[in-house]
Amino acid sequence: MARELHLNLFIHGRGHHEVAWRHPDSAQRAPTDLAHYRDLALAAEAAKLDSVFFADHVALGQDLGYAARGELEPLTLLGALAAVTQRIGLIATASTTYSEPYNLARQFASLDHLSGGRIGWNIVTSWAPAAAANFGQEHQAGIDQRYERAHEFVEVVSKLWDSWAKDAIRDDREAGVYAHADLIQRTEHRGKHFAVAGALNVPRSPQGRPVFVQAGASTDGRAFAARYAEAIFTAHLQKESAITFYSDIKTQARALGRRPDQIVILPGISAAIGSTEAEAQRVWEELNELAHPSVGLSRLSNRFGGHDFSHLKLDQVLSADDFPDPSQVEASRSRAQLITAYVARERPTLRRLLHSLAGARGHFTATGTPEQIADIIEDWFVSGAADGFNVMPPILPTQFTVFTEEVVPLLRKRGLFRSEYRDGTLRDRLGLDPVPSRFDSPTQEQRSA
Amino acid sequence: MARELHLNLFIHGRGHHEVAWRHPDSAQRAPTDLAHYRDLALAAEAAKLDSVFFADHVALGQDLGYAARGELEPLTLLGALAAVTQRIGLIATASTTYSEPYNLARQFASLDHLSGGRIGWNIVTSWAPAAAANFGQEHQAGIDQRYERAHEFVEVVSKLWDSWAKDAIRDDREAGVYAHADLIQRTEHRGKHFAVAGALNVPRSPQGRPVFVQAGASTDGRAFAARYAEAIFTAHLQKESAITFYSDIKTQARALGRRPDQIVILPGISAAIGSTEAEAQRVWEELNELAHPSVGLSRLSNRFGGHDFSHLKLDQVLSADDFPDPSQVEASRSRAQLITAYVARERPTLRRLLHSLAGARGHFTATGTPEQIADIIEDWFVSGAADGFNVMPPILPTQFTVFTEEVVPLLRKRGLFRSEYRDGTLRDRLGLDPVPSRFDSPTQEQRSA
Structure with missing residues (x-):
């Protein structure tokens, strides 16, 4: 079977550009209105995308006067979207640092x-x-401690999701036997961070467990992704770093005994699309003109652990020397590294850097016609930078409408993207192997080993 | 305005009787199938009930072979039901002992x-x-420590829900002002159990916060309910204890400066309804015949902290001496107290006690014609035992269908129950005052005080 392109819609308020909420083309509804998310998920489903995705933070952001803060919590929102969609995958962020494994599982x-x-x-x-x-x-x-806890967290919840065999429930009314008690097993996990007896009180779910998605890109983040991730959202300001990342992850996964096709790598792309290049460029410029440089500077500072950049001038050409050592950043280390590498290579002015980051917080941004955007997608897909894309429209829903109506048909014409959903779970759609169960009978091979 | 009867549907798998899952009239769908809950919520909405409710436990129960264990998690389920219903209230259980305040809020x-x-x-x-x-x-x-934590928990989440003023969001695209930053305030809670900086990252919700519901009935539980609860689910095996409870809660609330009508008391009722008394009795007997006495005994033992009742005979008449002192029970103390009081008064055989508990785990059970069940509801409502009922059909959905088609019309004919929803939130429907906000401007009275 030919490699299949995967497309995920990353839903972020009224769009990924930080001032999308002000743009006249963005949604009029409040970011707390279910209808906004429902309509986007249904549009993504009508376009046969793989999935939609919601990011999350467990704290209120900054710049409250200016930025569109205050959103819905993703897991309750996913519950709502599960009820009003039929086929599309639904992905939500949840934290291993601030959740209890039993509740999250x-x-x-x-x-x-x-x-x-x-x-x-x-x-x-x-x-x-x-x-x-x-x-x-x-x-x-610190980042090391957070990842240490994350490893154990994934271990615990994986055990919890493996509490019930696929066929544990008999539901035999005549015999009065609801379940095979010996096909429901306790967890009995005792580790450094967690002690969880189990069993989970939810029967095994259709996929066995959720598809594991990951977006961390620091050294710790990549090692974690290579071990666990089945899909990766990744941020790149340029194709070169995406190729390096892609190759690094697949190599690390292979070294861990995993098949490289079992990790689907999806770089973000935030494209302003117009019927001409000039029109696309105009959309982008309208957005950048609405952005406040002071807010951009405060966000840049956050990415570098609070470093003060206020002495820099907007039209000043930057070099890596203008930034602190990103390997010392404890918060968003990988994003800081990507920004520093981009500055070293492109030598942008501060204004251009801030515009680039305002567009999609460090993800790849582009402007162009549908044809040009389809070209970028095809190029990255065939040249080892991507298995698909995390689609991050700068303005929602309008720029996503253009994407589904103009770009997706081109990808179909080129034989890259599906026209219909096949039956199956999100795992099946992503080409991932089934999740093994501790109750599976050993295969012939395992028995003779 | 005349007092209005309130009705909540308590949705519990295939019905509240412990063997409902085996009964030929109960739902054929799996208890993990959204369609089961959706259809019940829609039926309750069509009958204009106040709300539906889901209980919860953060552990897998016992008797795995026999009992229908393994359900959905209530908050994600409520998300799904929010999307497919329009008017009915949606109530879910969540634990103050095993949740983080920021996540729950x-x-x-x-x-x-x-x-x-x-x-x-x-x-x-x-x-x-x-x-x-x-x-x-x-x-x-222990129960004291759990309630101590619960008090602080409710204090913290109440502060979090009060982070945003009603009019904090301006959403002014022209001026580039999304929110009034000074109408979003941090929490800065530092207590014995929790330290939470805030602010919440979700804007103030339509009700300000969820309606506070409570079901604990121990001394600690009642004191907690009198302070915080706006609706109470309460279990009684007989009307007398319901009257005592009702009067005690409303008296305690008054002593705390609360208006008694701001706590809506809803005893559980699990009624087998038939077109004749004999038919109703037959349904109940069918269920009891499917029940295993050994399972009932093990559940009784759980209610009394693991006490061994295995020496008792099924046809033996019980007295309070057969039970350990319920005030020493650290788990389900109030239920243990109710059971002991019931035994002391009614002197049932063990078999009869187990049947009574199998019916609805210690809630009031009844059999009768629609007219007889409506009589019970009216009697409790007018005689100071209830402001409404927590409807717990022994078999779902069939016994709930009978309730909506046969009992609800009688309650309407008697002028007790609404025929249509009025506009408004669940708070409005329950007759509860609006939740005050720390950003409210002081009233004339407060200013002159």
Whole structure:
């Protein structure tokens, strides 16, 4: 079978550009209105996308006067979307640092039941220091500690999701036997961070567990992704770093004994699309003109652990020397590294860097005609930079409408993207192997080993 | 305005009788199938009930072979039901012992947005010892400690829900002002159990916060309910204890400066309804014949902290001496007290006690014609035992269908129950005052005080 392109819609308020909320073309509804998300998910489903995705933070962001803050919590939102969609995958972020494994395992297992096997979990360790203060912690744990806990967290919840055999429930009314008690097993996990007896009180879900998605790109993040991730959202300001990342992850996965096709790598793309190049460029410029440089500077500072950039001038050409050593950043380390590498290579002015980051927070941005955007997608897909894309329209819903109406048909014409859904779960659609169960009978091979 | 009867449907798998899952009239769908819950919620909405409710436990129950265990997690399920219903209230249980305040506050605020103001939170401290072992605790906290934490928990989440003023969001595209930053305030809670900086990252929801529901009936539980609860689910085996409870709660609330009508008391009623008394009796007997006495005994033992009742004979008449002192029970103390009081008064055989508990786990059970059930409801309502009922059909959906088609019209004919929904939130429907906001401008009275 030919390689298949995967497309995920990343839904972020009224669009991914930081001032999308002000743009006259963006949604009029409040970002707390279910109808906004329902309509986007239904549009993505009509276009046969693989999935939609919601990011998450467990703290309120900054720049409250200016930025469109205050959104819905993703797991309850996924519950709602599971009920009003039929086929599209539904992916939500949840934190291994600020959740209890038993609670998280139950909610994802329930969502997988509610959706008939369409759920993915974007596993994050939560980099924002403000989050710690909402959970009784004086100081945020360092990146190493967060990942150490994340490894054990994934181990525990994986055991919990493996509590029930596929055929544990008999539901035999005549005999009065509801379940095979010996096909439901306790967890009995005792580790450094967690002690969880189990069993989970939700039966095995259609996919066994949610698809594991990951977006961390630091050294720790990549090692974690190579071990666990089945789909990766990744941010690149340029194709070159996407190729390096792609190759690094697949190599690391192979070294761990995993098949490289079992990790679907989806770089973000935030494209302003117009019927001409000039029109696309105009959309982007309208957005950039609405952006405040001071807000961009404060966000840049956050990415570098609060570093002060206020002495830099907007038209000044930057070099890597203008930035602190990103390997010392404890919060959003990988994003800081990508920004520094981009500056070293492109030598942008501060204004251009801020515009680039305002577009999609460090993800790849582009302007062009549908043909040009389809070219970029095809180019990255065939040249080892991507297995598909995390589609991040700068303005929602209008720029996503253009994407589905103009770009998706081109990708179909080129034989890259599906025209219809096949039956199956999100795992099946992503080409992922079934999740093994501890109750599976050993195969011939295993028996003779 | 005349007092209005309130009706809540308590949805519990295929029915509240412990063997409902085996009965030929109960739902054929799996208890993990959204369609089962959706159809019940829609039927309750068509009958203009106030709300539907889901209980919860954060551990898998016992008797796995026999009992229908393994359900959906209630908050994700409420998300799904919010999307497919329009008017009915949606109430879910969540634990103050095993949740983080910031996570719980976000999920309920989101649900209140998703549903347009229809959410209630049944506040529990989780009595089952097995729960502690799923959250890294060697031993379950005692009832006093659980309630101490619960008080602080409700204080913290109430502050979090009060982070945003009603009019904090300006959404002024022209001026580039999304929110009034000074109408979003941090929480800065520092207590014995929690330290939470805030602010919540979800804007104020339509009801301000979920309606506070409570079901604990121990001394600690009642004191908690009198302070916080706006609706109470309560279990009684007989009308007398319901009257005592009703009067006690309303008296305690008055002593705390609350208006008694701000607590809506809803005893459970599990009625087998037939077109004749004999037919209703037949349904009940069919269920009891399917029940296993050994399972009933093990459940009774759980209610009394693992006490051994195995020496008792099924046809033996019981007295209170056959039970341990319920005031020493650390788990489900109030239920143990109710059972002991019932035994002392009624002197049932063990068989009869087990049947009574199998029916609805200690809630009031009845058999009768629609007329007889309507009589009970009216009698309790007018004689100071209830403001309405927590309807717990022994078999779902069939016995609920009979309730909506046969009993509800009688309650309407008697002028007790609504024929149409009025506009408004769940709070409005229950006759509850609006939730005050720390941003409210002081009234004339407060200013001159």
